[in-house]
Amino acid sequence: MSFGAITFxxxxxxxxxxxxxxxxxxxxxxxxxxxxxxxxxxxxVGVSAGYWFVLTYWSFIHPNVIxxxxxxxxxxxxxxxxxxxxxxxxxxxxxxxxxGVSKSxxxxxxxxxxxxxxxxxxxxxLGIMVLLKLVPSIGWVSRIPIAFIVGVTAxxxxxxxxxxxxxxxxxxxIDPFIFLTDGSxxxxxxxxxxxxxxxxxxxxxxxxxxxxxxxxxxNYIVRTGIMFLMxxxxxxxxxxVMARVSxxxxxxxxxxxxxxxxxxx
Amino acid sequence: xxxxxPLIITALTGIIIIVNYFLPEVTGKVTQVVRNWVIVISxxxxxxGILNLVIISLRKAFEPITHLDDxxxxxxxxxxxxxxxxxxxxxxxxxxxxxxxxxSGDYSTVLPLINFQVATVDTNIFNSxxxxxxxxxxxAAMFSLLAFFIASASYRAFRARNLxxxxxxxxxxxxILGRVPVGDYVFGFIGLKISVVSEYITAVINAAAQRAxxxxxxxxxxxxxxxxxxxxxxxxxxxxx
Amino acid sequence: MIIIDLFxxxxxxxxxxxxAIFLILGTxxxxxxxxxxxxxxxxxxxxxxxxxxxxxxxxxxxxxxVVLVSGDYGPSTRVEADPIxxxxxxxxxxxxxxxxxxxLWPDGAQIVATKTRQIxxxxxKVENEDYVIGGYVVGAAVAIEKMGVDLKDxxxxxxxxxxxxxxxxxxxxxxxxxxxxxxxxxxxxxIRILKSRYGVNVSGGCTAVMAAEMYPYILSGQLIGLFGGLxxxxxxxxxxxxxxxxKVSEAVKYMLTQSLIHALLIIFIIIANIVYIYDRLxxxxx
Numbered sequence: 192m193s194f195g196a197i198t199f200x201x202x203x204x205x206x207x208x209x210x211x212x213x214x215x216x217x218x219x220x221x222x223x224x225x226x227x228x229x230x231x232x233x234x235x236v237g238v239s240a241g242y243w244f245v246l247t248y249w250s251f252i253h254p255n256v257i258x259x260x261x262x263x264x265x266x267x268x269x270x271x272x273x274x275x276x277x278x279x280x281x282x283x284x285x286x287x288x289x290x291g292v293s294k295s296x297x298x299x300x301x302x303x304x305x306x307x308x309x310x311x312x313x314x315x316x317l318g319i320m321v322l323l324k325l326v327p328s329i330g331w332v333s334r335i336p337i338a339f340i341v342g343v344t345a346x347x348x349x350x351x352x353x354x355x356x357x358x359x360x361x362x363x364x365i366d367p368f369i370f371l372t373d374g375s376x377x378x379x380x381x382x383x384x385x386x387x388x389x390x391x392x393x394x395x396x397x398x399x400x401x402x403x404x405x406x407x408x409x410n411y412i413v414r415t416g417i418m419f420l421m422x423x424x425x426x427x428x429x430x431x432v433m434a435r436v437s438x439x440x441x442x443x444x445x446x447x448x449x450x451x452x453x454x455x456x
Numbered sequence: 457x458x459x460x461x462p463l464i465i466t467a468l469t470g471i472i473i474i475v476n477y478f479l480p481e482v483t484g485k486v487t488q489v490v491r492n493w494v495i496v497i498s499x500x501x502x503x504x505g506i507l508n509l510v511i512i513s514l515r516k517a518f519e520p521i522t523h524l525d526d527x528x529x530x531x532x533x534x535x536x537x538x539x540x541x542x543x544x545x546x547x548x549x550x551x552x553x554x555x556x557x558x559x560s561g562d563y564s565t566v567l568p569l570i571n572f573q574v575a576t577v578d579t580n581i582f583n584s585x586x587x588x589x590x591x592x593x594x595x596a597a598m599f600s601l602l603a604f605f606i607a608s609a610s611y612r613a614f615r616a617r618n619l620x621x622x623x624x625x626x627x628x629x630x631x632i633l634g635r636v637p638v639g640d641y642v643f644g645f646i647g648l649k650i651s652v653v654s655e656y657i658t659a660v661i662n663a664a665a666q667r668a669x670x671x672x673x674x675x676x677x678x679x680x681x682x683x684x685x686x687x688x689x690x691x692x693x694x695x696x697x
Numbered sequence: 698m699i700i701i702d703l704f705x706x707x708x709x710x711x712x713x714x715x716x717a718i719f720l721i722l723g724t725x726x727x728x729x730x731x732x733x734x735x736x737x738x739x740x741x742x743x744x745x746x747x748x749x750x751x752x753x754x755x756x757x758x759x760x761x762x763v764v765l766v767s768g769d770y771g772p773s774t775r776v777e778a779d780p781i782x783x784x785x786x787x788x789x790x791x792x793x794x795x796x797x798x799x800x801l802w803p804d805g806a807q808i809v810a811t812k813t814r815q816i817x818x819x820x821x822k823v824e825n826e827d828y829v830i831g832g833y834v835v836g837a838a839v840a841i842e843k844m845g846v847d848l849k850d851x852x853x854x855x856x857x858x859x860x861x862x863x864x865x866x867x868x869x870x871x872x873x874x875x876x877x878x879x880x881x882x883x884x885x886x887x888i889r890i891l892k893s894r895y896g897v898n899v900s901g902g903c904t905a906v907m908a909a910e911m912y913p914y915i916l917s918g919q920l921i922g923l924f925g926g927l928x929x930x931x932x933x934x935x936x937x938x939x940x941x942x943x944k945v946s947e948a949v950k951y952m953l954t955q956s957l958i959h960a961l962l963i964i965f966i967i968i969a970n971i972v973y974i975y976d977r978l979x980x981x982x983x
Contacts, residue, residue, distance in 0.1 A: 197725070221710075221713045221717075222710070239804075242803065242804070243803045246804075246806055246807075246832075246833045247803060247833070247835060249832075250806065250832040250833035250834070250835065250853065251833070251835040251853055254853045254854065255853045343839055344838065344839075347838050347842060347890070351838075351886075351889035351890050351893065352889060354889070354893045354894065355888055355889040355892070356889065359893060359917055359919060360913055362917075363916060363918070388916070423909065427909040427910070430905045430906060430908050430926065432959070432962060433926050433927065433928070433955070433959070434774075434777065434904050434905035434906040434926055435906075436954075436955055436958045436959065437776045437777050437904075437905065437926065437927045437951070437955065438773060438776065439716075439958075440720065440723070440724070440951045440954045440955065441775060441776035443720045443721060443723075443954070444724060444776075444947070446724075447721060447724040447725060448724065448728075454728065455729055
């Protein structure tokens with residue numbers, strides 16, 4: 192249990208310096224709001240928006256929209272000649288397809304057909320209609336594609352939450368709650384835990400029942416429910432503390448280990 | 457018409473998805489088409505969000521009434537956004553070294569302290585610089601500020617005011633200590649396994665209350681979704697006209 | 698009572714400073730051998746049951762099965778999620794399980810691709826043969842629903858992939874496991890859609906923020922197991938490789954800093970409550 196010495200080894204990596212300075216700019220907010228924080232914050236928003244665009248483009252719009260459209264219409268004859276000649280036009284511009292999948296990428300549709308129309312052209316038109324929201328005079332057009340998203344999301348929500356969160360959770364609560372050990376003895380720990388869960392679920396649920404005034408016996412049950420909920424919130428808070436602290440740890444790892452290179456021997 | 461068509465589409469698509477749950481064979485093809493459309497539309501929606509951000513920032517950057525700091529900040533936002541997109545479109549997101557990013561030369565005269573170099577010379581500049589060394593630290597640092605705020609919050613707001621608050625406090629304390637080695641190490645001297653206590657509270661009492669929340673919130677969400685489908689809730693269509 | 702008055706005058710910035718000092722100390726000393734040894738000894742004895750369930754299930758998957766790993770997290774939560782992803786990939790590659798690696802978050806795609814390639818190299822696994830990378834999958838819940846009907850259609854970048862193990866994979870039902878490492882709702886989506894509707898085995902990891910909310914699903918058997926936060930990551934590392942103190946990775950090492958800050962917070966809470974009770978008693982006496 193002895194420490195010999197503390198050594199410094201300042202990083203010479205420009206990129207590490209970049210990371211470290213950006214982190215310090217953000218952390219200056221802890222002292223007070225200032226220009227460096229504001230600049231770093233806006234840089235973060237700009238880079239993340241750009242990053243989302245690039246990722247969406249290469250992972251989805253490029254293979255599923257652009258390439259599919261090109262192949263449907265076959266308008267880009269130069270493009271197809273290049274493909275025939277074995278030259279990938281994207282590579283020749285120094286572009287490689289994402290995650291090195293270029294060699295296995297094919298276009299899906301070879302000519303105009305109903306499927307291509309259904310799966311590519313109509314949704315692309317709908318997608319462009321979304322962008323029209325930015326034009327005030329015809330902004331209402333974007334409601335149509337948005338309606339698709341809302342409808343499908345609502346549909347999925349109804350059945351998935353209905354089954355997984357409501358029905359399954361209720362059925363799991365009212366499952367038999369007396370457990371036997373291998374020797375056909377009652378497993379008291381599990382049995383009591385399950386009874387506790389049953390009591391907890393029912394009493395907490397009653398708290399969410401707003402159609403009656405909590406009086407008399409009901410009040411006692413609701414008070415029990417509130418205790419369960421409070422413990423759950425406490426647990427959730429404890430876990431949140433853990434998560435937040437972890438986030439800071441990785442930052443100090445960059446600053447102390449990668450940038451300053453402080454080590455105890 | 458401007459309101460009715462979207463409402464009809466919402467109702468129809470939602471019903472298609474729900475019917476498909478019960479009759480997957482009959483409505484399989486239609487549902488698949490609708491799903492494909494929605495995914496393409498959502499990818500365009502991401503672009504809409506980005507364009508919207510650009511427009512708002514441009515307005516802020518060039519409006520004379522905005523404070524100078526804000527104008528510079530918004531300009532940085534736009535420039536960084538455009539640069540990221542340009543680099544990402546040129547170099548792609550693949551790991552191959554399409555382009556070697558290298559800073560050569562002797563910087564010892566400029567910065568005599570350290571001998572600068574760049575360690576990641578062999579990966580895509582979009583990955584190595586933009587993602588791993590700008591986006592990554594910024595995003596992590598931004599969210600890690602919460603660690604400091606939660607520390608301050610637990611000092612200022614956590615009081616054993618009454619029975620409920622005390623329960624919340626005790627549960628939090630048990631979990632805070634039970635999930636890290638120090639808790640078991642310290643309580644180990646009095647023979648208490650605090651991690652077991654913390655796990656029991658989480659897996660039984662917490663699970664019961666969370667389940668009640670899940671059921672209650674679930675029913676609420678289903679009702680909101682039904683309202684959307686039946687056109688009772690119209691916020692997604694926007695205001696009248 | 699001078700001390701009580703002193704405690705009352707603690708400002709936000711003082712707390713920030715104390716937390717920062719402890720973070721620095723923790724980070725510096727987390728690499729010391731005997732610190733790692735004590736951490737490891739305690740952690741070995743306190744493995745979370747949920748982590749063990751998740752680990753045992755993956756252990757029971759026969760080799761050459763196909764699993765989908767979905768790294769749905771961004772850079773901000775890498776500290777918790779990265780070790781879970783790494784250890785999951787190690788376990789899969791060690792057991793010769795084929796992996797499809799995707800992300801439902803754009804920020805995660807890059808991390809998942811890099812990590813998968815890194816770990817695969819260590820186990821001499823070949824891309825498009827032992828594993829494929831599906832990148833960012835747009836559409837969240839809708840994309841997950843698509844996986845239940847046609848997996849390759851749902852993940853555009855593997856649609857035309859020639860990897861031999863993909864030949865027998867039609868829908869998510871052909872997967873032995875879907876493992877989601879989530880910093881958001883995606884793990885819940887997988888449970889609600891793939892598990893409840895299509896009966897696919899779902900397991901995963903998540904940030905500690907969400908861990909408490911996931912327990913009802915574990916209780917009802919909808920979620921096989923869970924690696925929650927940094928503790929879950931440390932559990933996974935001990936279960937998977939049971940390293941010696943000098944070979945531990947970040948997840949175990951960081952437990953020192955985590956411990957220090959947690960202890961500090963408990964001290965803060967105790968001080969705050971002593972001040973509060975003292976004030977109340979004084980008020981009552983008056």
